[in-house]
Amino acid sequence: xxxxxxxxxxxxxxxxxxxxxxxxxxxxxxxxxxxxxxxxxxxxxxxxxxxxxxxxxxxxxxxxxxxxxxxxxxxxxxxxxxxxxxxxxxxxxxxxxxxxxxxxxxxxxxxxxxxxxxxxxxxxxxxxxxxxxxxxxxxxxxxxxxxxxxxxxxxxxxxxxxxxxxxxxxxxxxxxxxxxxxxxxxxxxxxxxxxxxxxxxxxxxxxxxxxxxxxxxxxxxxxxxxxxxxxxxxxxxxxxxxxxxxxxxxxxxxxxxxxxxxxxxxxxxxxxxxxxxxxxxxxxxxxxxxxxxxxxxxxxxxxxxxxxxxxxxxxxxxxxxxxxxxxxxxxxxxxxxxxxxxxxxxxxxxxxxxxxxxxxxxxxxxxxxxxxxxxxxxxxxxxxxxxxxxxxxxxxxxxxxxxxxxxxxxxxxxxxxxxxxxxxxxxxxxxxxxxxxxxxxxxxxxxxxxxxxxxxxxxxxxxxxxxxxxxx
Numbered sequence: 332x333x334x335x336x337x338x339x340x341x342x343x344x345x346x347x348x349x350x351x352x353x354x355x356x357x358x359x360x361x362x363x364x365x366x367x368x369x370x371x372x373x374x375x376x377x378x379x380x381x382x383x384x385x386x387x388x389x390x391x392x393x394x395x396x397x398x399x400x401x402x403x404x405x406x407x408x409x410x411x412x413x414x415x416x417x418x419x420x421x422x423x424x425x426x427x428x429x430x431x432x433x434x435x436x437x438x439x440x441x442x443x444x445x446x447x448x449x450x451x452x453x454x455x456x457x458x459x460x461x462x463x464x465x466x467x468x469x470x471x472x473x474x475x476x477x478x479x480x481x482x483x484x485x486x487x488x489x490x491x492x493x494x495x496x497x498x499x500x501x502x503x504x505x506x507x508x509x510x511x512x513x514x515x516x517x518x519x520x521x522x523x524x525x526x527x528x529x530x531x532x533x534x535x536x537x538x539x540x541x542x543x544x545x546x547x548x549x550x551x552x553x554x555x556x557x558x559x560x561x562x563x564x565x566x567x568x569x570x571x572x573x574x575x576x577x578x579x580x581x582x583x584x585x586x587x588x589x590x591x592x593x594x595x596x597x598x599x600x601x602x603x604x605x606x607x608x609x610x611x612x613x614x615x616x617x618x619x620x621x622x623x624x625x626x627x628x629x630x631x632x633x634x635x636x637x638x639x640x641x642x643x644x645x646x647x648x649x650x651x652x653x654x655x656x657x658x659x660x661x662x663x664x665x666x667x668x669x670x671x672x673x674x675x676x677x678x679x680x681x682x683x684x685x686x687x688x689x690x691x692x693x694x695x696x697x698x699x700x701x702x703x704x705x706x707x708x709x710x711x712x713x714x715x716x717x718x719x720x721x722x723x724x725x726x727x728x729x730x731x732x733x734x735x736x737x738x739x740x741x742x743x744x745x746x747x748x749x750x751x752x753x754x755x756x757x758x759x760x761x762x763x764x765x766x767x768x769x770x771x772x773x774x775x776x777x778x779x780x781x782x783x784x785x786x787x788x789x790x791x792x793x794x795x796x797x798x799x800x801x802x803x
Contacts (some may be wrong), residue, residue: 362495377478388509494532595629
């Protein structure tokens, strides 16, 4: 980092964010790693300067990544963490030592890399090929930031798929393959087998492969095991075989789990997140940390407990308000929403839940709403802030009426109105006035979750902080 002149030009994060995000998404053109390989070469191969935990899967990548990072950091390693999408602010995507880059540091990393990015853009546009995508730019910035820090280990979440993802210029010491299901079909393939082939592309020679529970085990496991064999990766650790969630018990603010790896059994570990799926994510994270933390044998159970007991993930079954309880969740596909419903039913005693839902038009909207239907007393359909991708509220309303019935569907075109309508409904149903048993669930996409978190964030009233005239 240019500590002598951080953000010396006084640039704003909004300005830089717009400059990066106006680039095309990576799925708008033919898949290739050529642009990423070139920028790495120009930068001097920074991706080779730290150990890597590389994580793919349809769901659970962000949670697993944060748990791996927390364990490594608890052991005193300097860590980098790269996740996507961001919920509220682009700087969330790149973290060092558990803290997202502040605005000036992010801008400084951009200024250090932008001229090299321009060289790659010029080379490819001269050949009538696309310039770097926004995700490629962010990935290059993250790798440069980690090398510049420098970090000991980088925990990196795949953006989409694996084989052609920008992050796949990294060679993972550990390759984690989480549950694989149907999502991003227009880019990854129409079958779970095709999607598994894409995600298996992160497996590299000599890497340790960790495979999470697979909802389509018979179709997916042979593909993943063959990919590991062909790559010369070893060992291959499989949840349910060499890795085990021995027990789990819901607890206040999360759960307590016992986890077993080939190196040992970790008893009564607190995990500060809800749901059976998070116990399995913790297991994968623990197994990965055993590989990259430089100790012999099992890790210290107390250190693991301290690390996992403090991990919170924004926008993943996150309670942002109480009385009434308001939960936000970014799940946008069938597997994620099934896990959401099971987790709420296991951990919350709601008699009434009103849903506030906005989804992207390219998602499995009917299937997702059908999973939510038995849980929600009423659904308020709305639109999030990503207007180019969001399903119009009127269209979402039509689908919701087919599933819920017209008497259980309310349409509010603007998110603040939708949240207020939901709160009004649960307040009206709360005879005691304490909010117990009544809740609001805001879900459908990470943009929806981010919008809700921003709107519901408590803020100081500036007028109240001004000095007042006092009568003497």
